[in-house]
Amino acid sequence: MNFRAQLSRPPLERMLKIHDELRRGALVNCTKLMKALEVSRKTVIRDIAFMRDRLELPIEFDPLIQAYRYTQPVNAFPTVNVTEGELLALLVAQRALEQYRGTPFHRQLEIAFGKLAGGLRDRISFSPADELRTVSFKNIGLGKTDLAVFNALSGAVLRQEEVTFDYRKPGDARASSRRVQPYHLANRENLWYLVGFDLERGALRTFALPRIATVANTKAGFTRPADFSPEKFFANALGVLGGGGDYRVVIRFTAAVADRIREREWHESQELRELPGDALEVQLRLGALSEVEQWVLGWGAAAQVLAPAELRENLRRTTAALAKIYA
CATH class of the missing domain: 2.30.30 (SH3 type barrels.)
Structure with missing residues (x-):
C-alpha cells in the first residue's frame, strides 16, 4: 500500500482549499496547487473540473495570467450534505488537528479526519467554507515531546x-x-x-x-x-502528582473570579458552596498539596485557603518569599 497516498487530503478538503485560494484572489495554477495539496496534476485538474461542472462554480483558466480564477464573486462553497453528528465532529476534528500539529498524535488525527471528511452521507446541508471558521482551540504551554x-x-x-x-x-x-x-x-x-x-x-x-x-x-x-x-x-491528584495523603482542601474565592471557578470542573471530588456576595467556597479531596498550592497562587488575592493548616503555612512561606522579591 502507498502510505503517502493513504494520507493524502480528502477531496472535500482539497476543494475547500482551492475555493479559499480563488476567493481571496491568489494566483492559482496547477503547479502551486500540486505543492500545496501534495497531489498530482491529474488530481488537481479533476478537482477543478468537478468544482466547475458538478458544483457549478464560475471557474475559468485565464491564459493571460496562466492561472485559474473566479469570473464572479463567490461567497460560500456549495452545500455538502452531512448528518448533524458528522458536522460537529468535522468542525472539532479539523480545529483539534491544527492544535496538535507537531505532537505525536498529529499523523493519526490527520488520517482520522481524512476518513471523516471523505465519508460524508446525505442528511442535512451546511457550507463548510463558512462553518469551519466557527470553532477554534487554544492551549497555553503545549508540552514538547520527542x-x-x-x-x-x-x-x-x-x-x-x-x-x-x-x-x-x-x-x-x-x-x-x-x-x-x-x-x-x-x-x-x-x-x-x-x-x-x-x-x-x-x-x-x-x-x-x-x-x-x-x-x-x-x-x-x-x-x-x-x-x-x-x-x-490520578484520582487524588489535582493534575498529575498524587500522593499517599488524604487532605480536605477548602478554598474561598471572591466574587471577582467565582464565575470562572463555577464554569469548570477542576477535580472529580470538588464540592461548591455559594457564599454571600457571590463569593464561592470550593472543597477538594487530594493526596498531595504541591499542585493545589501552585493553583491557588495563580488566583492571587482572589483565593484564600481555609484548610488544611499545612497548606496555609506553605502559602504563608511562599508569599513571604515573594514579598521579599518584589519589595
Whole structure:
C-alpha cells in the first residue's frame, strides 16, 4: 500500500482549499496547487473540473495570467450534505488537528479526519467554507515531546515490555538510569506522562516524557496488574502528582473570579458552596498539596485557603518569599 497516498487530503478538503485560494484572489495554477495539496496534476485538474461542472462554480483558466480564477464573486462553497453528528465532529476534528500539529498524535488525527471528511452521507446541508471558521482551540504551554521517545514507550506499553531510559528529575543536573514496566501514557495539562512500575524503587512512578532520554526496549515481558487503572491512579491528584495523603482542601474565592471557578470542573471530588456576595467556597479531596498550592497562587488575592493548616503555612512561606522579591 502507498502510505503517502493513504494520507493524502480528502477531496472535500482539497476543494475547500482551492475555493479559499480563488476567493481571496491568489494566483492559482496547477503547479502551486500540486505543492500545496501534495497531489498530482491529474488530481488537481479533476478537482477543478468537478468544482466547475458538478458544483457549478464560475471557474475559468485565464491564459493571460496562466492561472485559474473566479469570473464572479463567490461567497460560500456549495452545500455538502452531512448528518448533524458528522458536522460537529468535522468542525472539532479539523480545529483539534491544527492544535496538535507537531505532537505525536498529529499523523493519526490527520488520517482520522481524512476518513471523516471523505465519508460524508446525505442528511442535512451546511457550507463548510463558512462553518469551519466557527470553532477554534487554544492551549497555553503545549508540552514538547520527542517523537522517537513517544513511539518507543507507546510500543512498550502496548506489548507490555520493560524499558530502560535516562530520567532527569526537576532541579537535578544529571539524569539517572531507570528500568520500568510501562503501564500507561497519559496527557495531563498539555504534557505527556508515563506511568510505570520502577523496578529499582519497587513502586509506581510518574515520568514526564520531555525529561526521558535514550529509551531502550529490553524485550522482557511483564503483566500489567488487572486492578490498575489511570482513573484510580490520578484520582487524588489535582493534575498529575498524587500522593499517599488524604487532605480536605477548602478554598474561598471572591466574587471577582467565582464565575470562572463555577464554569469548570477542576477535580472529580470538588464540592461548591455559594457564599454571600457571590463569593464561592470550593472543597477538594487530594493526596498531595504541591499542585493545589501552585493553583491557588495563580488566583492571587482572589483565593484564600481555609484548610488544611499545612497548606496555609506553605502559602504563608511562599508569599513571604515573594514579598521579599518584589519589595
